[in-house]
Amino acid sequence: MEAAGLIYVGIGLAVLGVGLGIGKIGGSAMDAIARQPEAAGKIQGAMLIAAGLIEGAGLIAIIFGAFVK
Amino acid sequence: MQKTTRRLSTFLAALGLLLCSFSMQAKAADSTVTVAKNAPQVAGAEADKHAAEGEKEFNAVEMIMHHISDSNEWHLWTSTDENGEEHHVSIPLPVILYDGGFHFFMSSAIAHGHEHDGYTMEHGRVVSVQGKQRATIADLFTGLDNKFIDLSITKNVAGILISILVLMLIFTASRKAYQKNSGIPKGVAGFTEPVILFIRDEVAIPNIGHKQAGRFLPLLLTIFFFIWINNLLGLIPFFPGGTNVTGNIAVTMVLALITMVVVNVNGNKSYWGHIFKPPGVPAWLLPIMIPVEFLGILTKPFALMMRLFANITAGHIMILSLVSLIFMFKSVAIAPASVALALFVSVLELLVAALQAYIFTVLTALFIGMAVHEEHH
Numbered sequence: 362m363e364a365a366g367l368i369y370v371g372i373g374l375a376v377l378g379v380g381l382g383i384g385k386i387g388g389s390a391m392d393a394i395a396r397q398p399e400a401a402g403k404i405q406g407a408m409l410i411a412a413g414l415i416e417g418a419g420l421i422a423i424i425f426g427a428f429v430k
Numbered sequence: 431m432q433k434t435t436r437r438l439s440t441f442l443a444a445l446g447l448l449l450c451s452f453s454m455q456a457k458a459a460d461s462t463v464t465v466a467k468n469a470p471q472v473a474g475a476e477a478d479k480h481a482a483e484g485e486k487e488f489n490a491v492e493m494i495m496h497h498i499s500d501s502n503e504w505h506l507w508t509s510t511d512e513n514g515e516e517h518h519v520s521i522p523l524p525v526i527l528y529d530g531g532f533h534f535f536m537s538s539a540i541a542h543g544h545e546h547d548g549y550t551m552e553h554g555r556v557v558s559v560q561g562k563q564r565a566t567i568a569d570l571f572t573g574l575d576n577k578f579i580d581l582s583i584t585k586n587v588a589g590i591l592i593s594i595l596v597l598m599l600i601f602t603a604s605r606k607a608y609q610k611n612s613g614i615p616k617g618v619a620g621f622t623e624p625v626i627l628f629i630r631d632e633v634a635i636p637n638i639g640h641k642q643a644g645r646f647l648p649l650l651l652t653i654f655f656f657i658w659i660n661n662l663l664g665l666i667p668f669f670p671g672g673t674n675v676t677g678n679i680a681v682t683m684v685l686a687l688i689t690m691v692v693v694n695v696n697g698n699k700s701y702w703g704h705i706f707k708p709p710g711v712p713a714w715l716l717p718i719m720i721p722v723e724f725l726g727i728l729t730k731p732f733a734l735m736m737r738l739f740a741n742i743t744a745g746h747i748m749i750l751s752l753v754s755l756i757f758m759f760k761s762v763a764i765a766p767a768s769v770a771l772a773l774f775v776s777v778l779e780l781l782v783a784a785l786q787a788y789i790f791t792v793l794t795a796l797f798i799g800m801a802v803h804e805e806h807h
Binding site: 409410413414416417421424 | 789
């Protein structure tokens with residue numbers, strides 16, 4: 362396989378990791394809201410921050426994959 | 431509340447439609463013929479060329495890169511008249527070059543294959559016809575022979591100036607609102623006050639602490655509003671917006687450098703102590719720990735820079751790719767799905783615009799908090 366093809370495999374792997382990470386955050390946030398529905402607002406805020414941070418890590422990988430040749 | 435929601439949804443629908451029409455205009459991204467006064471000389475030759483080529487193949491990557499990269503002119507739209515000639519409408523921007531002497535001219539002087547002072551424009555960027563290369567930061571140290579420094583007011587710089595104008599309008603208006611209503615937030619102040627209070631009470635004070643938060647609040651607010659307004663302006667697909675300022679790595683690098691300088695200048699004894707003499711670490715581990723801790727000074731702003739740049743750039747690429755689908759399949763049938771998805775992503779980007787500004791501000795506050803925090807043992 363050419364190196365250019367491997368970039369797409371790498372992007373796929375990065376997205377796989379990000380998907381798992383955000384999925385886990387979402388699942389845990391659902392659990393937490395089910396336990397304490399009155400804290401839903403705070404939990405959502407914290408969830409979004411964590412999701413944003415993880416998404417950033419994934420996007421860094423994608424941008425490196427797309428631009429660094 | 432309901433009224434605002436309805437207004438917002440109408441606005442978003444209009445945004446989606448404009449996105450669609452805008453990208454159709456972008457189909458012919460390459461500059462060939464202009465409606466400016468120098469058009470007649472080139473129009474004939476260019477029209478022949480186009481007739482020979484037939485309809486240009488749509489290149490999604492080229493179109494997307496044209497939209498997310500910086501440019502020396504502000505391209506507005508391209509129209510094709512009945513003879514098949516393309517007319518590009520662009521706002522000319524001032525070009526300032528230094529190659530031993532200064533050159534000042536408007537970008538319209540070098541548009542569409544024209545030459546001026548030995549420079550011309552290719553894909554929206556100034557290039558030298560004498561083989562001079564664009565200088566980078568590294569060239570400042572290794573010599574500027576056969577290089578030119580581009581200090582132009584490019585599209586992104588113009589975008590920053592517009593966003594500064596917007597910010598000044600918002601904040602002078604809210605200051606006036608406070609003066610007129612003797613301290614009661616009305617008008618624009620009703621919008622800015624909750625946001626400012628949120629940054630103060632939820633970001634600055636919990637992370638930096640009561641005593642020091644006030645010192646850094648102006649910086650945090652400036653960072654937050656600058657990034658937010660620029661993200662939002664970047665989402666507007668036509669003239670005052672659409673500049674992709676926060677999706678430019680140079681802009682995010684400067685923002686991250688500001689954070690790095692502020693953190694390290696204000697770092698107290700315990701901050702530097704944790705880097706050069708980590709407490710509770712056995713002596714044999716220090717040769718590993720000190721370089722790692724020292725690298726932390728650089729990796730934190732680097733992550734800030736990449737996160738903002740990657741998020742905004744990826745968002746723009748997503749929207750543009752979805753709209754490109756229509757032209758790649760060359761079918762109107764795909765348009766409803768494509769526009770609906772582009773609309774969805776656009777709304778998601780509205781969230782991301784605020785979220786990334788917030789994350790940048792929170793992390794800046796966190797790093798400052800770590801640097802100025804008094805140690806309690």
